[in-house]
Amino acid sequence: MVDKKDLDAGFTGTPIEPPEGLAKVAQSAASGVKREVYAVTAGARNHPHTASALLTIGILAFGFGYLLGRSSVESAPRPYWR
Template sequence: MADKQDLNAGFTGTPVEQPEGLAKAAQSAASRVKREAYAVTAGARDHPHTASALLLGIGIAAFGFGYLLGRSSAESSASYWR
């Protein structure tokens, strides 16, 4: 086995200069998105039936909305090309 001194996997510390401006905003937004995603997954893990019913309801509503948009688009474009 290799000694600890032989293992050089690269930089694993913290940068000397903290991010500023756009980099700081992007890092902050990414951490907020990670926290919200964890909260959603934790909620879905605690209440699986509610989460599946919610996803099914959103899917049905999205399908219905797309169907209605498609029908209205087909009806209006038919008279346009005549």
């Protein structure tokens, strides 16, 4: 038969000791990322036209940079071992 003490062994709360070292750094970084994501989404929600314009400009800039990068690879001389 299963003892009641075995059933109460699961973790159901928060740790007693605060995180230290790498766990503390990871928790702090995750908290910072969450705050920044919330700030960006709140700004986009308040200014939808500006957000869509910035997104469009970003996509166009990425595409232009990709095309420039591809053209420079194609025009570069091939290494001698190929």
